[in-house]
Amino acid sequence: MTKLTIKDVKQVLSQMSDLADPRLIELKADPRKGVQLAIQSTENRLQKQARALAEFEQRFKYERSFWHQGLQYVAGVDEVGRGPLAGPVVAAAVILPHDFDLVSVNDSKQLTPAQRAELAPLISAEALSVGIGSVDNHGIDELNIYQATRVAMKQAVESLTPQPDEIIVDAMQIPVPIRQTRLIKGDAKSISVSAASIVAKVYRDHLMDEYAKQYPEYDFPHNAGYGTAKHLAALKELGPTPIHRMSFAPVKKFSKK
Structure with missing residues (x-):
């Protein structure tokens, strides 16, 4: 490895996905400053990836707990649009598979519009089911925003196929006869709620663009x-x-x- 040019070393390092890679350990003996800087950059990248993966696994803990209880279909539910002065309130419900692997899925508020737009179709492609519910401004005026949000969430859940055995919802109670776990800031704690928050946000943003x-x-x-x-x-x-x-x-x- 020490015979490689610095350009070649950077190419090798760019392909690494594990801090325990023996080539990385070998390259640390290379005294060239350019190599050492490239190693530091690679270690920073891999450490960041490791943290992201650990956080992703942490956001899966509720779903895995329910799966271990024999509850096969777990839906995350979230809404967007309670605060605006115009447009509908929109809810999304998402049932993820056990092997869901989009590590970058997180609370939609933590993502850029471009990241959300990229992730939403990927979530829909991997999900077992996605449901959308929406109550327009007239319904909001008639019901009040809290009740309109519950109606949108109910619509989203009822449009899922199959119907979930358990719902994880961001601090609301949905009027459906299904077990529910209510989490404060659920979109940051549950991967299913995170996915629902992204789908709902992208859907509503598209409506508002129209x-x-x-x-x-x-x-x-x-x-x-x-x-x-x-x-x-x-x-x-x-x-x-x-x-x-x-x-x-x-x-x-x-x-x-």
Whole structure:
């Protein structure tokens, strides 16, 4: 290995996936500064990967616990869109297989829009089942946002095939006759809830992008209906659109426009 050029050493190091690789140990004896810097970079990369894998395994603990109890189908459920002034509240339910391996799946809030957009179809491809539920602004105004969220979650669960034996849900209670485990910040603790949070977020963001074509003045691509300064300025000047939640205070304030 010491006869390799530094370029060749970097190529070898880029292919390594284990800190215990004997080639890595051998290369540590190479005194060249370029080699030592490349080794340090490789060790940092592999340590980061190891941490990500350990965190991924930790987020699987609830699912594995239920599987060991004989509960074959475990669904993670999460919602997005409780806070916006416009658009629907959306819920997703996801049943993952035992060999699910997308290590980068995490709480959707920890991911960039590009990462979410890349992961959502991969999750759907690997999942045993994915369900979506949605309640529009009119339903939210009629029911209130909490009850509308429960309805969206119920829709998402009921659209799953097969139906789950257990539900892991992010701090809500879904009106379905299925065992439920409620977790505070469940999207960061359960891989199934993480997957559901990503699917729900990407689905709703796509809806809001479509609405943005109808109502370009409200800057929906950049706020997804949340009350940003640009959104509020448009509300003040133009009044609410047909997709605004009239029961929400900032919208109600400008409803006479």
